[in-house]
Amino acid sequence: MDEIRRLERQLRELQNELRRQNNEAAQMRQRLARENQEKLRAYEREMRTNLDQHDRDVQREYERLLREYQESIRAEVQEQQLLMDVEYQRLLADTKAKEQELLEKSRQMEALVADLKQNTIEKDNASAQEAEKYMTEAALSYKSVEKKPHEKFFPKRIKTFHTAICEARTLYKTGLNEAAIAISISARSGLNRLGFEIDEQYEEWVRFYEVFKSKVGIVHLRIVDELGIWQSFALATDKKSNQLNDAEKDKARKEINYWTRGVYGELVEKVNQYGREIAKAEKEGIDKYLCMDESISLEEMQNNIDELDKMAEQLDHLFAVYKERYSMSCERADWGEEIIDFMVDEINLGWIEDETHFKNVDSETKEKLDYREYMTLRYGEAFDAVDSREWLELAFYNSIETKILIYLIPYEKGDHVENRIVVYVDYIGAENEDYSRQIYAHICEAIKLEEDDGIINFATDVEQLTSNMNATLREAGKSIKKKIQRI
Numbered sequence: 080m081d082e083i084r085r086l087e088r089q090l091r092e093l094q095n096e097l098r099r100q101n102n103e104a105a106q107m108r109q110r111l112a113r114e115n116q117e118k119l120r121a122y123e124r125e126m127r128t129n130l131d132q133h134d135r136d137v138q139r140e141y142e143r144l145l146r147e148y149q150e151s152i153r154a155e156v157q158e159q160q161l162l163m164d165v166e167y168q169r170l171l172a173d174t175k176a177k178e179q180e181l182l183e184k185s186r187q188m189e190a191l192v193a194d195l196k197q198n199t200i201e202k203d204n205a206s207a208q209e210a211e212k213y214m215t216e217a218a219l220s221y222k223s224v225e226k227k228p229h230e231k232f233f234p235k236r237i238k239t240f241h242t243a244i245c246e247a248r249t250l251y252k253t254g255l256n257e258a259a260i261a262i263s264i265s266a267r268s269g270l271n272r273l274g275f276e277i278d279e280q281y282e283e284w285v286r287f288y289e290v291f292k293s294k295v296g297i298v299h300l301r302i303v304d305e306l307g308i309w310q311s312f313a314l315a316t317d318k319k320s321n322q323l324n325d326a327e328k329d330k331a332r333k334e335i336n337y338w339t340r341g342v343y344g345e346l347v348e349k350v351n352q353y354g355r356e357i358a359k360a361e362k363e364g365i366d367k368y369l370c371m372d373e374s375i376s377l378e379e380m381q382n383n384i385d386e387l388d389k390m391a392e393q394l395d396h397l398f399a400v401y402k403e404r405y406s407m408s409c410e411r412a413d414w415g416e417e418i419i420d421f422m423v424d425e426i427n428l429g430w431i432e433d434e435t436h437f438k439n440v441d442s443e444t445k446e447k448l449d450y451r452e453y454m455t456l457r458y459g460e461a462f463d464a465v466d467s468r469e470w471l472e473l474a475f476y477n478s479i480e481t482k483i484l485i486y487l488i489p490y491e492k493g494d495h496v497e498n499r500i501v502v503y504v505d506y507i508g509a510e511n512e513d514y515s516r517q518i519y520a521h522i523c524e525a526i527k528l529e530e531d532d533g534i535i536n537f538a539t540d541v542e543q544l545t546s547n548m549n550a551t552l553r554e555a556g557k558s559i560k561k562k563i564q565r566i
Contacts, residue, residue, distance in 0.1 A: 100173065111127075206256035213253065213263035217244050220270035224277065227315075228369030231376065232280035235275060240266050280377065285365065288378050293351045294387040301394055304330040304348055312402055329455060337453035338401040338468065344449055346390055353383060396494055403496035404468055404489065410498055411471040411487040414526045418485060421525035422475050428483065431474035438469035438554075470555055481506060483518060484562065486555045500535040501544070501552070503559050510539065 136159055221240060229237050233269040237490070243266040251259040263327055264440045307320030309331050323331065336344040343380040356375060360368040368374050420433070444450055454462040473485040500522065515537055522528070522535060538544050541563065544556030 118282070125563070132549070147229070162489045184202055189511075193336050201372070206260070207251070210247075210251050210256040210259040210263065211294060213260050213267065213479050214244065214247055215264045217247070217267040218269065220274070224270050224274045225364075227277045228281065228366065228374075229273065229277055230372075231369045231374060232277055232284075233273060237270075238275070239268050241271075243431055246422060281369070284369070284377050284380070287377060287384065288360070288365070291353075291380050291384050292358075294384060294391070295350060295357060297388055298346075298394070299350050299354060301391075301398075302343075305335060305343075308398075308404075309335050333449075333452045333456050336449040337400065340403045340468065341447055341449035342393070342397055346394065349386075349390070351403065353387075367374075399494040400491065400496060403494070404491075407489050407496045407498050408467045410468075413487070414487055414498070414500075415473055418473055418522060418525045425525075428475040428477055428522055431476065431482075434464070434474035435472060437465040437467050437471050438558075440464050440466045447517050470551065472558065481514075484559055485522070488551050488555055490549065490551065498534070499552075501538050501555055502535065503538045505563060 144511055213229055218241075218535065221237070221244060224237060224240075243262055246268065247259040247262040250256075250262065297311050304320050306323060306328050307318055310320075310327065313334065318327075320328070332343075332347070336347075339541060360374070363371070415435070419430055423430050440450065444466060450466070457470075468489070471487040473487070475483040475485070477483070484503045484505070486501040486503075488499050488501060490497050502515075502518060502522065504510075504518060519535060519537065528534065538556070538559065541556055541560050545553055545560060549554060
């Protein structure tokens with residue numbers, strides 16, 4: 080480009096010099112012609128004047144002189160013309176030389192322009208090919224990443240690269256190849272990096288998925304195995320869970336759910352939910368599953384694994400305590416029958432049958448699935464709304480109408496459950512400690528309790544009992560208080 084500019088500048092200078100020289104030559108010719116014409120007219124005027132004033136001799140002399148002068152003028156003009164011709168020829172030769180030089184410079188410039196155009200075309204072609212190459216590589220990287228579960232791990236991020244590739248294509252179409260190359264390289268690099276990050280997240284997800292699947296399997300096996308364990312415990316059979324028929328499994332499930340207060344059913348449903356998710360992932364394949372909007376995220380799966388660990392700990396406690404709840408309920412029923420038989424047959428107390436029952440259930444408990452399924456299973460649709468998991472209340476009266484209330488109450492501490500007895504004698508007058516001790520002795524005798532270790536407690540202050548730290552004892556105190564108020 081610098082060489083072309085230099086040649087253009089020289090061409091302009093030569094053209095200007097030629098125009099100046101041509102102008103000078105024309106001006107010289109015009110000036111000489113004017114001067115000669117002026118001299119001739121001046122001599123002619125002088126001659127006419129002299130002719131009028133002189134005689135013929137003088138006129139001939141003047142004519143001779145005029146001829147001589149004209150000859151001298153002609154000679155001078157010819158000499159000047161010759162000089163001018165020489166100068167003109169020199170200028171013409173110089174002009175032709177400069178025109179030739181100008182033509183040569185023009186040819187050089189045209190050659191340089193042609194070379195520059197060719198170089199530019201070749202460079203543009205190379206640049207276009209390079210742009211196409213990088214745009215193709217970016218597009219291939221995009222397609223590769225697009226097949227991966229990018230939305231699961233990096234939502235909306237790939238859209239930025241799609242926009243960049245479209246911008247590069249637009250720039251390429253307008254001839255801005257260098258800009259298209261830069262954007263394509265940047266997009267390709269970003270997509271490759273995104274692909275690596277997705278692969279890392281994918282591998283981490285798969286690792287957690289295997290842990291998740293394993294833990295779900297373990298918890299599920301424990302839940303299923305417990306059906307056979309419960310069957311063996313409750314019915315003294317040796318059947319395993321895989322030996323139970325559907326009806327036996329359903330019965331065991333409802334009984335376990337009842338004695339776990341619905342927690343077993345909640346855990347079963349949770350594990351089934353996890354199992355359905357695993358089944359979906361296995362059916363679709365991990366790659367296709369992760370591309371679904373509803374697939375489990377890595378964070379959700381980590382939370383699920385933590386939840387499964389808690390469930391495993393919960394099952395350890397639950398599978399120990401629910402059997403004790405059942406055993407203690409059976410013990411309360413046995414104690415109740417023994418106490419009733421002894422109090423009626425041995426010491427002639429009156430038994431208030433209407434007030435003897437397990438704790439009445441509230442409306443909320445009555446509607447719970449674990450309660451309704453168990454009671455329907457055991458007693459059919461028409462069942463008394465009582466809860467055998469709670470206390471057993473016994474009511475008696477003596478010959479002087481003193482009312483005796485006995486509560487057989489389950490007391491839970493950790494994984495252990497034991498029955499405790501709360502006795503309240505509603506004396507009409509002052510408290511009779513001797514009579515209270517007799518009732519205590521009769522209860523011990525009835526249930527064959529040789530030595531009291533705190534199992535039996537006499538409640539003399541109902542208000543204190545209603546504020547007990549144990550929720551079951553508080554409920555018993557409230558029940559006694561209501562009965563006293565009705566009396």
